[in-house]
Amino acid sequence: MKIVVDAMGGDYAPKEAVLGAVEAVNEWNVPIILTGCESELEKELSVLQYPIDLISIVNAEEIIEMSDHPATAVRKKRKSSIVVANRLVKDGQADAVISAGNTGAAMAASLLTLGRIPGISRPAIAIPMPTVKGVTVLLDAGANADCDPEDLLHFGIMGSIYAESVLGIKSPKVGLLNIGEEAEKGNRLTIASYELLKQSSIRFMGNVEGKDVPFGACDVLVCDGFVGNTILKFTEGLAGAFFHLMKESLLSTNRTKLGALLVKPGLKSIKAKLDYSEYGGAPLLGVGGISIISHGRSNAKAFKNAIRSGINAVEQGITGKIRQLIMNNK
Amino acid sequence: MKIVVDAMGGDYAPKEAVLGAVEAVNEWNVPIILTGCESELEKELSVLQYPIDLISIVNAEEIIEMSDHPATAVRKKRKSSIVVANRLVKDGQADAVISAGNTGAAMAASLLTLGRIPGISRPAIAIPMPTVKGVTVLLDAGANADCDPEDLLHFGIMGSIYAESVLGIKSPKVGLLNIGEEAEKGNRLTIASYELLKQSSIRFMGNVEGKDVPFGACDVLVCDGFVGNTILKFTEGLAGAFFHLMKESLLSTNRTKLGALLVKPGLKSIKAKLDYSEYGGAPLLGVGGISIISHGRSNAKAFKNAIRSGINAVEQGITGKIRQLIMNNK
Numbered sequence: 001m002k003i004v005v006d007a008m009g010g011d012y013a014p015k016e017a018v019l020g021a022v023e024a025v026n027e028w029n030v031p032i033i034l035t036g037c038e039s040e041l042e043k044e045l046s047v048l049q050y051p052i053d054l055i056s057i058v059n060a061e062e063i064i065e066m067s068d069h070p071a072t073a074v075r076k077k078r079k080s081s082i083v084v085a086n087r088l089v090k091d092g093q094a095d096a097v098i099s100a101g102n103t104g105a106a107m108a109a110s111l112l113t114l115g116r117i118p119g120i121s122r123p124a125i126a127i128p129m130p131t132v133k134g135v136t137v138l139l140d141a142g143a144n145a146d147c148d149p150e151d152l153l154h155f156g157i158m159g160s161i162y163a164e165s166v167l168g169i170k171s172p173k174v175g176l177l178n179i180g181e182e183a184e185k186g187n188r189l190t191i192a193s194y195e196l197l198k199q200s201s202i203r204f205m206g207n208v209e210g211k212d213v214p215f216g217a218c219d220v221l222v223c224d225g226f227v228g229n230t231i232l233k234f235t236e237g238l239a240g241a242f243f244h245l246m247k248e249s250l251l252s253t254n255r256t257k258l259g260a261l262l263v264k265p266g267l268k269s270i271k272a273k274l275d276y277s278e279y280g281g282a283p284l285l286g287v288g289g290i291s292i293i294s295h296g297r298s299n300a301k302a303f304k305n306a307i308r309s310g311i312n313a314v315e316q317g318i319t320g321k322i323r324q325l326i327m328n329n330k
Numbered sequence: 331m332k333i334v335v336d337a338m339g340g341d342y343a344p345k346e347a348v349l350g351a352v353e354a355v356n357e358w359n360v361p362i363i364l365t366g367c368e369s370e371l372e373k374e375l376s377v378l379q380y381p382i383d384l385i386s387i388v389n390a391e392e393i394i395e396m397s398d399h400p401a402t403a404v405r406k407k408r409k410s411s412i413v414v415a416n417r418l419v420k421d422g423q424a425d426a427v428i429s430a431g432n433t434g435a436a437m438a439a440s441l442l443t444l445g446r447i448p449g450i451s452r453p454a455i456a457i458p459m460p461t462v463k464g465v466t467v468l469l470d471a472g473a474n475a476d477c478d479p480e481d482l483l484h485f486g487i488m489g490s491i492y493a494e495s496v497l498g499i500k501s502p503k504v505g506l507l508n509i510g511e512e513a514e515k516g517n518r519l520t521i522a523s524y525e526l527l528k529q530s531s532i533r534f535m536g537n538v539e540g541k542d543v544p545f546g547a548c549d550v551l552v553c554d555g556f557v558g559n560t561i562l563k564f565t566e567g568l569a570g571a572f573f574h575l576m577k578e579s580l581l582s583t584n585r586t587k588l589g590a591l592l593v594k595p596g597l598k599s600i601k602a603k604l605d606y607s608e609y610g611g612a613p614l615l616g617v618g619g620i621s622i623i624s625h626g627r628s629n630a631k632a633f634k635n636a637i638r639s640g641i642n643a644v645e646q647g648i649t650g651k652i653r654q655l656i657m658n659n660k
Contacts, residue, residue, distance in 0.1 A: 131571070132571050132574055132575065142509060145509065145516055145517035145518075146517045146518050177560065179472060179475065179555075179556055179559040179560060179563070186475060186556070187475035187476045187554075187556040188475075188476050190556075209563050209567075210560050210561070210562075210563035210564035210565075210566070210567055211563040211564070211566045211567035211570070212567060213564065213567055214564075214567040214568050214570065214571035215567065215570070215571055215574075224517075225509075226509055226516070226517045226520075226557070227556070227557060227560060229509040230507065230509060230540050230557060230560075230561065231540070231560065231561070231564055232540075233509070233539050233540035233541040234540035234541070234543065234544075234561055234564060234565070235540075235564070235568060236540070236541045237539075237540055237541035237542060237543055237544040237545065238544050238565060238568050238569075239568075239572075240541070240544070240545070241461070241462050241544035241545055242569075242572055242600075244462055244545075245462065245600045245603065246596075246597075246600065249593070249596030249597070249599065249600060250593060250596060252596065255592050256592060256593050256595075256596050258589075258592055259588075259589045259590070259591070259592025259593035259596075260589070260593065261589070262585050262586060262588055262589025262592070263579070263580060263586050263589035263590065263593060265586075266576075266579030266580060266582065266586050266589075267576075267579070269579065270572075270575045270576065270579060273575065
């Protein structure tokens with residue numbers, strides 16, 4: 001097995017990408033290819049300790065900027081680190097690609113290079129969201145702003161496979177995000193999707209309301225990419241606002257300042273529980289190979305965990321499993 | 331001016347509804363009509379102090395249950411407290427109606443009895459959401475699961491009038507909830523709505539992402555009812571999960587228990603800041619009269635604040651203002 005990391009993608013690349021790769025190599029002994037500017041990557045590697053034969057570099061001089069139009073940039077910048085990384089998977093020289101660059105470009109590069117699994121019209125980004133109980137896989141997290149019921153059926157199937165194979169959740173419960181629990185509740189999309197999901201071979205538990213998701217009501221949460229992305233961004237904003245109000249309140253008097261000192265470790269552990277970097281990147285499910293898309297703010301730990309997700313996905317053969325289950329549910 | 335309260339609607343009705351009405355009468359000296367079972371309401375009133383000529387009862391024996399199908403129940407139960415209350419507004423015997431009963435039935439009763447303002451195809455529920463800075467009016471909060479771009483334009487216009495007239499926000503900034511800030515981002519609905527909102531006479535500030543909403547990025551947030559309702563329920567769930575984790579963490583050791591004692595007042599004030607009952611019910615905007623829909627869990631304070639919202643809406647003549655601005659933006 002070989003994992004390829006787009007070492008130029010992400011706010012703290014290449015430094016944190018290289019560091020994460022080295023940590024992954026040291027821990028799991030897996031060969032890693034870094035794509036990007038050779039001289040820069042060599043410089044980063046030169047100060048680090050690792051089994052030298054396990055990390056190689058494939059030079060890629062072009063860089064896709066955050067401001068580039070994703071699909072156009074992928075088509076034009078054939079020598080960019082993200083396109084080169086995806087091509088290595090396509091050509092069988094690597095088994096999974098990790099990128100924390102421009103999300104749209106990472107998606108476009110995987111879509112255009114790896115293609116789609118037959119039967120799937122819209123690959124989806126699956127995000128592991130922390131809950132009180134553990135983790136819920138939300139998809140689509142933003143790859144497709146407009147979806148039809150068949151897309152949501154596919155999201156349910158792919159999410160179910162990912163949760164079981166990679167996250168180790170046995171017989172995952174799949175919920176359809178909706179504004180009421182009854183089958184007839186919702187908008188046109190969810191009402192029609194409910195029927196398809198009910199007839200499928202996955203463990204569909206019906207509609208789930210937003211208020212129950214943070215308490216771990218389901219293992220896989222299905223919704224269109226507009227709703228999924230909105231929820232993720234709202235969650236980010238609410239957590240930020242909450243910690244802002246907490247800080248204001250805790251620093252308001254001497255009494256609360258003393259209290260703050262005593263409760264600080266607890267608050268830190270809650271913040272850690274909500275920390276994206278623990279959860280190792282989001283797979284783009286439905287493309288013809290394994291592609292893990294990481295947060296733009298990824299640090300070394302996030303890169304390392306994304307690499308671990310890639311390794312798990314390869315070991316579990318999720319691309320083949322998705323191919324199979326989509327055929328069975330035709 | 332007269333306000334009518336559906337005194338049988340809500341989890342804690344009629345007790346809390348009557349109590350809230352009495353508190354409102356005592357504070358603002360406004361005449362209130364209560365609709366519901368006369369004997370029950372007389373019993374509740376008999377133990378309370380208030381200017382006796384300011385509260386009257388209109389008997390309504392039927393009750394719409396939470397399990398009733400909203401539109402059917404409204405059509406069949408003509409003598410229910412919610413239908414009778416709306417008819418009093420329609421007949422000019424009251425100026426605003428308040429209900430905390432079955433939300434669907436409250437909406438259906440106002441829609442079927444008061445009708446729509448000409449030009450508006452979908453009345454919307456506007457919810458004042460607490461933010462770090464104050465309040466943002468979100469609409470639609472769930473009245474319409476499927477919307478078209480013209481609906482979102484109307485939501486922007488109606489929300490703008492409500493925020494300015496009733497909540498006292500000068501020249502309110504209206505944002506379109508979206509998954510990116512640029513005009514071309516979003517799904518089909520938001521991309522088309524952006525253009526309509528841009529050409530309107532309200533203060534449209536463009537797209538707003540969910541992460542910025544809790545920090546008060548805009549005064550009015552426009553979205554379809556599926557997305558709006560999902561966000562509200564998610565917010566409820568996240569706040570619940572957060573306080574759950576906090577409690578767990580604060581009670582874990584003697585050290586944190588001591589800290590908890592010291593920070594408790596601060597936490598309580600944050601909880602109060604997020605308390606729906608402070609914000610006085612949600613108007614159903616776009617119907618031909620003033621209708622305030624309150625949370626099913628409304629206590630006396632929530633009823634009182636909903637009555638205050640009704641008074642403000644009447645004083646500001648928001649129905650006429652909406653009628654006017656919709657015509658101007660044709």
